[in-house]
Amino acid sequence: MSRIIRLSVTLCCLLALILLSVACGEDKKEEVPVEKAKQVSKVIAMLKAGNTRFIEGISNHPHINLGRLIQSGKESQGDHAYATVITCSDSRVPVELIFDAGVMDIFVVRVAGNVCDVDEIGSIEYGLAHVNTPVLVVLGHTQCGAVTAVTHAVHGTGHALERNIPPLVDNIAPAVRRAISKYPELLGNSIIPNAIEENVWQGIEDLFMNSPATRNLVKSGSVKVVGAIYDVGTGKIEWLPDAKVDYILKTVEANPARAMNAMASEDH
Secondary structure, X not given: OHHHHHXXXXXXXXXXXXXXXXXXXXXXXXXXXXXXXXXXXXXXXXXXXXXXXXXXXXXXXXXXXXXXHHHHHHOOHHHOOOEEEEEOOOOOOOHHHHOOOOOOOEEEEEOHHHOOOHHHHHHHHHHHHOOOOOEEEEEEXXXXXXXXXXXXXXXXXXXXXXXXXXXXXXXXXXXXXXXXXXXXXXXXXXXXXXXXXXXXXXXXXXXXXXXXXXXXXXXXXXXXXXXXXXXXXXXXXXXXXXXXXXXXXXXXXXXXXXXXXXXXXXXX
């Protein structure tokens, strides 16, 4: 009888260990970053830490192995991605590398000049509202060819462009003109770095003006929008002031021309 009791106890202990291992998340599911990285401050800290590792040449190169690919085939990116990033198509801006991130970590939108027009805004809305990333980074970069081309056009020194490029980069023109107005002492190409920063702010303004869904997510505290500029020569990211994003949102909220219907069905 005592042997039966001892066997029962052993089986119970084994069952408890199995249940405990399941409760702990099997293989911890490769540690979904900061519990899906819902806390904005932690996500931004992760991005900054990743960029620091990249600059210092000590990248971890996470989530680029076969196991991650197998996960990708079975799991939703919404269970893993912790940031949406819109940036330029420039080959010198490899998004996952500069943040030391991997597969399913960042929802990336790329377009020449990191402009926020209809397609880009729709992609951002998907990243924020459906992939559920709590942070959006609007990332410009130094030596941006799109901003340079528009600056030359505004100065009257531009060259002929293929038919589809002007409507692609026309969102940049207000940023260039604003930079020229703010810094009249800067002549020629010397205004381009300032225009690159203004273009980040212009992208955020265009996003807020045309995406009530994004505005609502930001106002509710579910999403934080940040501006940044990547230096293609050093790998370092300059993070722009949060206060400017807040100011742009407040200004847009007071603008009667802003889009009001968050859902497509509301327009019909």
